[in-house]
Amino acid sequence: MSRFRFELIAVDPQTGARTGRFHTPHGVVETPAFMPVGTLATVKGLTTEMVRQTGAQMVLANTYHLALRPGADVVEELGGLHKFMNWDGPILTDSGGFQVFSLTALRKIDDHHVVFKSHIDGSLLELTPEQAVRIQEQLGADVIMCLDECPPHDAPPERLRQAVDRTTAWAARCREAQQRSDQALFGIVQGATDPEMRARSAEGLLKLDFPGYAIGGLSVGEAPEEMYRTLDATTPLLPTEKPRYLMGVGKPIDLVEGVLRGVDLFDCVIPTRNGRNASAFTSQGQVKLRNQKHRTDPGPLDPECACPVCRQYSRAYLRHLFIAEEMLGPILLSWHNIAYYQQLMQNLRLAIREGRAAAFREGLLARWNESV
Template sequence: MPHPFRFELLAVDERTGARAGLFHTPHGIVETPCFMPVGTRGTVKGVWPHQLREIGAQMILANTYHLALRPGEEVVAGLGDLHEFMHWDGPILTDSGGFQVFSLNTLRELTDDHVVFRSHIDGSLLELTPERAMQIQEQLGADCIMCLDECPPHDAPREQLIAAVDRTTAWARRCRDSHQRDDQALFGIVQGATDRELRERSAEGLRPLDFPGYAVGGLSVGESPEEMYATLDFTVPLLPEDRPRYLMGVGRPIDILEGVLRGIDLFDCVMPTRNARNATAFTSRGPVKMRNLKHQNDVEPLDPDCDCPTCRSFSRGYLRHLFVTGEMLGGMALSVHNLAYYQRLVRDLRTAIKSNRVLEFHAAHLAGQADGP
């Protein structure tokens, strides 16, 4: 029986190393580069699953920590795993709770054996060991799951960064040894902040574990864009060429462009839906603030270059009205549009890579954004 996971490189841009490929999973083939909408609690906020399909989303992400708290992995498993639970028949990736080690640092205690969170909901305790993180993700049933890792602040003392790298490597081995399901691809996560030596140390510890995929964690946590890009310059070449490469939690459209140029295949970020709920749209001519008075009588679509349901249906004037009056449709409509924008971006990148025109695409994208809305 063929293995359910396979990464197939279709093209590599000759000048940059940008890659276009196919990631074969039990729930379908993912064309890369790919942007994964974030469905933290089992839903992409404000967007129906059929809308995600309509705008071209291929794979979505959910969060182990949040789903373990509510409704609990047993409930999800009893309702048919995440695919049935969310009514999403495509590939799903679950993170491990490692990012919450960073984002909820005031609500957790960390040792070499485990991390214990005090729930942000009711104060109850949630213990995550590498073994427990595997058990929860196996019950959730995603196609791709992540090793439990420690994501430290970018400006942590070097001793803390070294400890985080070594703990992440030790936990990765424990995750691999305890993982049971062949129909789930377990990704290792390279840590090390912006320190080249520590990134090399992390990758050297993870490569022998032979994971089906590798992620770059610990970026977009406060470092500058220039520091992030420089870190990718020396980190991505450390990862196996024949496995998918995932840049976790990134990010802005320009960050996706720069990541693709450096050989990254998978991305996720809450920015499209979070910005949408705050009335900011991504467009082919730059960001648009929908509450601005200048849109009040504008009959034009949000983005004339976009064919998403929002741009086909609503004027800028109507969208502004929704936000000014506090109607929930505003955030929903803008979420669909912003996610469609991200999907069009990676789709166009795939085309540019296959024709060895990714640098030209990069320059044209930046020029279009500079023109303004």
């Protein structure tokens, strides 16, 4: 029996939102789920114990960055990523495909491979589909990703088709290269916001029968409405019995909209990046702690949040930490933001089981639109 299994628990009849359980070698993930981003085998500013306390079940790390430092061979020698970063739950590693998009000035790409010039020291890193799989097998994550090409959202039609077909060809090479049976290799559907290209990508990948499918190439500059329309067109193309992962998304509203369109897994740097910049997500909306009005506020960051930050510290104190440039400020706000995301997903899972996902979304929007 496979070590990976996706168990569908409930589907909301109005929206298609779904809740389930994704079984992996390092534990079960209740879906829909948000994965904090630990690019370099660390969720920035937080210990793994702090991440666990937020309710996070699964984290993400990055192949490209870990291949540069400390090197996949080092991680493998030290017992793999779980032991290396002291995280005993499931881990997903991206293949480096997003860096094909984000580091355009530092890479060259053709049908065979992509070659990066290291952003650290200028040395060259070659990634073929086979090497991307090999590196991820050395790292030892539970879920690994095919190498793909993420095109710009405004790429011309011929360029978009080239990226889609290259992604499909690379996926076949990744499938062929995989040797470990204790890792689930996910294919990645590309195609920007073009429904025909999304369908072309999905059709090619479904033939390879991956244990899960990701939707890549969104939240890269297109308008939110375009992203939602693309999800409307794409998620129905993917198998209902396998997990669906929306890569690199996003803000709380994007998670809710994605869940209501049938997405199961998410990751994004936004909660920690915003936390480092004095911006908090709360049940009443976004709070910018540098604002003068929080200077003497004795209340909690979010009165409805039970995380350690909201239980123990006032808005005034948290603001003081940022104004004084104390490192504790970004740590505490990152901790809260990830806890907020986890609570949001837990509430969504409950709403789906109770058949009220659409009403849950409307209630959130009404509260988030209030001024904080």
